[in-house]
Amino acid sequence: MSNPTVLVPEVQISTSVIGSRRAPIVAATIGNMFECFDIYIFGIMAGTIARLYFPAKNDAVSLLLFFGTFGVTYFARPLGEIILGNLGDKIGRKRVTSLSLP
Numbered sequence: 464m465s466n467p468t469v470l471v472p473e474v475q476i477s478t479s480v481i482g483s484r485r486a487p488i489v490a491a492t493i494g495n496m497f498e499c500f501d502i503y504i505f506g507i508m509a510g511t512i513a514r515l516y517f518p519a520k521n522d523a524v525s526l527l528l529f530f531g532t533f534g535v536t537y538f539a540r541p542l543g544e545i546i547l548g549n550l551g552d553k554i555g556r557k558r559v560t561s562l563s564l565p
Contacts, residue, residue: 505533 505512513529514522543563551559 502537509533 509526509529510522513525517525517528519525519528547559547563
């Protein structure tokens with residue numbers, strides 16, 4: 464018995480395909496890092512920001528007011544992204560951006 468040789472063509476992936484997949488991943492990673500950095504700094508500076516923006520006789524009250532504000536922004540951000548993202552898909556992102564800015 465002889466073993467027949469099967470020739471299979473070599474498949475090469477071009478670097479442009481790899482580069483086109485890498486760009487959105489890098490952009491999303493950098494955006495997520497900025498998002499986490501914002502929240503991280505907000506938490507690290509909690510004591511200082513609480514005393515400066517919410518002066519009260521009791522530091523615990525200032526800190527509770529600060530974390531209440533933090534909680535509102537933490538939950539309002541994704542809600543705004545959902546609402547304004549859908550609206551941006553319908554009427555255009557440029558118009559939604561101009562409407563959402565004060």
